[in-house]
Amino acid sequence: MSKYNGLSGIQFLLGNHAIAEGALAAGCRYFAGYPITPASEIAERMSERMPQVGGRFIQMEDEIGSIFSVVGASLAGVKAMTATASAGYNYMQEGIGFAVTLEVPCVIVDVQRTRQDIQPTQADVMQVRWGTSGDYEIICLAPSSVQEAFDLMIEAFNFAEKYRNPVVVMCDSLISHTRGKVVIPDKINIIDRKTPKMPTEEYLPFKAEEDGVPPMSKIGDGYRVLYTMNPHDEKGRIIDVATNPDIYEKLYDRICGKILHDADKIAKYETHFLNDADIAVVSYGIEARISLDAVIKARKEGIKAANVKLTTVWPVPSRLLEDISERVKTIIVPEMNLGKYFREVQRVCRGKTRLVSMPKNRGQPHTTEEILNVIRKESR
């Protein structure tokens, strides 16, 4: 693989190009995708950049092919990703389930959009969490700016490699199609998956180490792993669930447990003015940027409002939400959908404080004024 000639300094990038560059900076060297607006610029950028950095790009026949070829590349030891938009994400669910169960690190970008004229939305927030069959956990990060689109791709690959789990970067057509300033850090912290060090005959490919994650071998290295989607034991042997319910239960407890156990470490967020706040606006993605603007304006009017931006959307940052619910009188949750994530906030905070859902399902984000008006109303 040739040397990575990455970007440096201050750049002015399209959101989708920032996503591609962030991935390359994280060490991604395989991209497979299928064209779909408004995610296509990620594939276009990758098709040009991958051969320059010693990686490989392929446009597959559909989204199913894309995600499975990403899984294949990752099994061969290469950091891999795909990118799609809402309707294309549907097709990827099968492969995401495969990657979760076989613990194959990979990153999937979902640029959320409405049908027809690709207006922004956050209507996929539940589909990225609950789309594939069986029990699983997923890590999902939501950028709210072009800078974050770059930064969170690095976080996403690091989480994927650390936990051997697919990570979804969930943005929307507004972030993807906005050009913005991106400061490329001089030093980038990169995490690579653990590899087995023991003799081949001692390696148990699905036995976790202390951190809950098994080391991962790669195709061609002699460890001869059977990767089967069927229920399997620590060695990878297929088991019958009827006669081995304990092994089955343990397998999924561990796959989910490694994420849930570290939920607090995975939870990334930003809070503004929380210390003395009576009202907190909790949101993610582009909505979090607008709500910050509204909170700043509310503060100027003397209202004790706070902004809470959830960078990690899944797993739900429960401890943070519990903490906020004990501090403030009202939590407002603006969303570009029918009010889906609000239910998660309800699950965590119900009975502890007043909760206000602010859905907007019109293919556009809230305006500052809309959020400000609700803050004003709740402050009275």
Next chain:
Amino acid sequence: MKVHPNIKFLRRDALPHGLCPGCGCGQILNYFLYAIDELKLDIDKMALVTGVGCSSRIPVYIDAYVIHGVHGRTFPIATGIKLANPEVNVVIFTGDGDCAAIGGNHFIQAARRNLDVTTILVNNRIYGMTGGQVAPTTPSDAITSTTPLGNVECPFDLCKLAEAAGATYVSRWTTAHPRSCINAIKKGIQHKGFSFIEIVSQCPTYFGRYALGFREPEQFINWLRENSVPKEKANKMSPEELRTKIVVGEFVEKRKPTLIEQYMEMEKRVRRHVNA
């Protein structure tokens, strides 16, 4: 005790196998092991990719890198492995449902790209694992679990499909042709490009009982041998005469740049451009 010479390739802890008595999958496993033994291949440089169905269980018994368990996605997984590490020798085991129904588009696209992998298609012309339902390769009029009054559809000729899509090595045999199967697998693995080997196999449990009315696997294997027609002879027969026959032989063997070769050429151009 006398042991099979190729048991060294098997995962002993995966045995005994779960295939039906008389199933052709065991024979095909045996043919494949003979092929890699005779070629003296390094199993550690191989990846065996497989899907879902009876035939997809074949490599599960082999001690190697094996990817198993999603229906029809063998070709995309193989594409990712091969592009990420072209040194890996990828063999795909797939069935008629896995390859031609749910994985049909992936199959023709991989052939079109001349992806340098070997595909062993086990064609038992029925869905065995799910209880004997009609497949895209089930002959017209055949009785299956979902065509109790006879199949009203026409079957695929998967060798013709592979050829039309761009496969550069194509052959068809049956489980009743052990040496030809072994030789075809050897040739397919050595061939640079997309190799497609169809092995028509017996499913005594479903196709044998439902479609052919056989009670014994032996009858089925004899039937496969008696109904196979070498392609040279088939060229002189009418479509009507060939309707119930299985045309066997080598159909395509040609050299074309593979996907990886094309990709590496492009990378050279990029490097020249970057260095200039």
